[in-house]
Amino acid sequence: xxxxxxxxxxxxxxxxxxxxxxxxxxxxxxxxxxxxxxxxxxxxxxxxxxxxxxxxxxxxxxxxxxxxxxxxxxxxxxxxxxxxxxxxxxxxxxxxxxxxxxxxxxxxxxxxxxxxxxxxxxxxxxxxxxxxxxxxxxxxxxxxxxxxxxxxxxxxxxxxxxxxxxxxxxxxxxxxxxxxxxxxxxxxxxxxxxxxxxxxxxxxxxxxxxxxxxxxxxxxxxxxxxxxxxxxxxxxxxxxxxxxxxxxxxxxxxxxxxxxxxxxxxxxxxxxxxxxxxxxxxxxxxxxxxxxxxxxxxxxxxxxxxxxxxxxxxxxxxxxxxxxxxxxxxxxxxxxxxxxxxxxxxxxxxxxxxxxxxxxxxxxxxxxxxxxxxxxxxxxxxxxxxxxxxxxxxxxxxxxxxxxxx
Numbered sequence: 001x002x003x004x005x006x007x008x009x010x011x012x013x014x015x016x017x018x019x020x021x022x023x024x025x026x027x028x029x030x031x032x033x034x035x036x037x038x039x040x041x042x043x044x045x046x047x048x049x050x051x052x053x054x055x056x057x058x059x060x061x062x063x064x065x066x067x068x069x070x071x072x073x074x075x076x077x078x079x080x081x082x083x084x085x086x087x088x089x090x091x092x093x094x095x096x097x098x099x100x101x102x103x104x105x106x107x108x109x110x111x112x113x114x115x116x117x118x119x120x121x122x123x124x125x126x127x128x129x130x131x132x133x134x135x136x137x138x139x140x141x142x143x144x145x146x147x148x149x150x151x152x153x154x155x156x157x158x159x160x161x162x163x164x165x166x167x168x169x170x171x172x173x174x175x176x177x178x179x180x181x182x183x184x185x186x187x188x189x190x191x192x193x194x195x196x197x198x199x200x201x202x203x204x205x206x207x208x209x210x211x212x213x214x215x216x217x218x219x220x221x222x223x224x225x226x227x228x229x230x231x232x233x234x235x236x237x238x239x240x241x242x243x244x245x246x247x248x249x250x251x252x253x254x255x256x257x258x259x260x261x262x263x264x265x266x267x268x269x270x271x272x273x274x275x276x277x278x279x280x281x282x283x284x285x286x287x288x289x290x291x292x293x294x295x296x297x298x299x300x301x302x303x304x305x306x307x308x309x310x311x312x313x314x315x316x317x318x319x320x321x322x323x324x325x326x327x328x329x330x331x332x333x334x335x336x337x338x339x340x341x342x343x344x345x346x347x348x349x350x351x352x353x354x355x356x357x358x359x360x361x362x363x364x365x366x367x368x369x370x371x372x373x374x375x376x377x378x379x380x381x382x383x384x385x386x387x388x389x390x391x392x393x394x395x396x397x398x399x400x401x402x403x404x405x406x
Contacts (some may be wrong), residue, residue, distance in 0.1 A: 001324075001380050001395040002207040008302050013045035014168075016062055020291020025301060039298050043290075044068060052077055055396070060298045062290035063281060064088060065237060066311050067210055073313045075362060078329040078392030080301060082309050084293035086153035088281035091159040092235055095280055099259050100146070100162070102205065102274070103231045105138035142166030146200030149194065149217075150208035150236065151176045151184060158205065159188045172197045173208075203233070210237035214256055220245040229256040235280050238262030247273075299400035303399040307364055311384040314366050322352040322368035324377050327397045330364040331389040338388060342364060347380045362391070 010031050039058040046068045060082040074081050146162050148155045151173035159169050163185050172191045187310055192199045208214045219242040234241045249255045250272045259274040267273050300306045305327035306317045330336050337356055344351055353368040371377055377395050384393045
């Protein structure tokens with residue numbers, strides 16, 4: 001049983017912003033002090049070749065994507081994987097808007113030209129510049145059409161700010177959440193079919209997670225539908241855009257250009273392709289926001305069992321007002337709630353509150369008990385662990401003074 005004075009062991013990978021790590025009180029958390037952690041917190045560390053210890057309960061990534069974490073293996077082991085959706089959204093939004101401007105105004109080319117021009121000591125610099133500036137004339141964004149594929153936290157922010165710049169915005173996302181839908185300006189045009197967006201937009205930016213269903217979602221077929229001068233942006237994940245298809249489209253002048261935040265040797269040294277060194281969330285503010293959110297996710301889960309912002313288990317929250325809470329990860333099959341309730345009753349305990357949520361093949365249950373006898377609680381845990389389809393059971397004592405800080 002995890003008593004309220006338990007010290008949780010954390011292991012960190014990569015440099016996590018101090019503003020996030022400061023949320024872990026020294027009285028409750030030991031950082032990088034042993035090789036048997038209760039939780040991991042990381043940014044880019046690849047965990048696919050790492051063996052998970054039996055005590056590992058949670059992994060938090062200070063960022064949105066979790067491709068560096070073997071999520072399915074973690075799920076099978078009853079390990080909750082967290083991310084920080086929206087924490088870096090403003091940073092990515094600003095980078096996308098900056099690249100929109102760079103696509104229509106040759107700002108960098110003009111800067112490079114004037115820096116490298118061999119002015120003579122008696123040259124009239126102003127006159128020479130005025131005579132040559134026509135080659136750097138561009139276009140304006142106002143009145144152009146921007147298509148946004150994926151209206152999550154980042155896509156929604158881009159949509160709203162692009163509209164304020166006078167851009168005609170079209171958004172496609174068949175799975176947009178209710179909360180996000182409320183945050184998007186009503187002046188953003190909702191497109192129900194991806195093909196319709198591809199055909200009409202001058203700029204197209206992709207903001208969907210990398211999954212089997214989105215890998216290569218922008219391929220030869222989709223590129224063939226786009227305008228010949230379209231500018232395509234990928235600040236989501238590299239494999240979402242088919243590399244060979246976009247290279248062919250660019251080289252055959254089928255599209256105007258491609259900008260990606262994911263370096264690949266095959267995309268370098270092409271005048272129509274702008275490759276950035278993964279700058280999307282590389283701001284001080286974004287790193288701090290991600291670290292704080294990751295720390296909050298872990299603290300809430302470890303001390304109360306609540307799950308928020310998990311990529312492999314459902315969101316489950318319940319007020320913790322009883323002496324003890326049991327958390328159960330089990331396979332999502334019929335009658336599990338009945339079995340759990342029966343086992344609690346057999347131990348002579350009363351359930352004060354209970355909530356259960358399922359997600360795919362697994363489910364998560366919180367059971368609050370009006371029970372002060374720790375030995376009885378431990379016997380209940382042992383009994384529950386004997387049920388074949390239960391993966392992990394925790395018993396958490398009410399965290400007391402630390403609860404308000406979670």
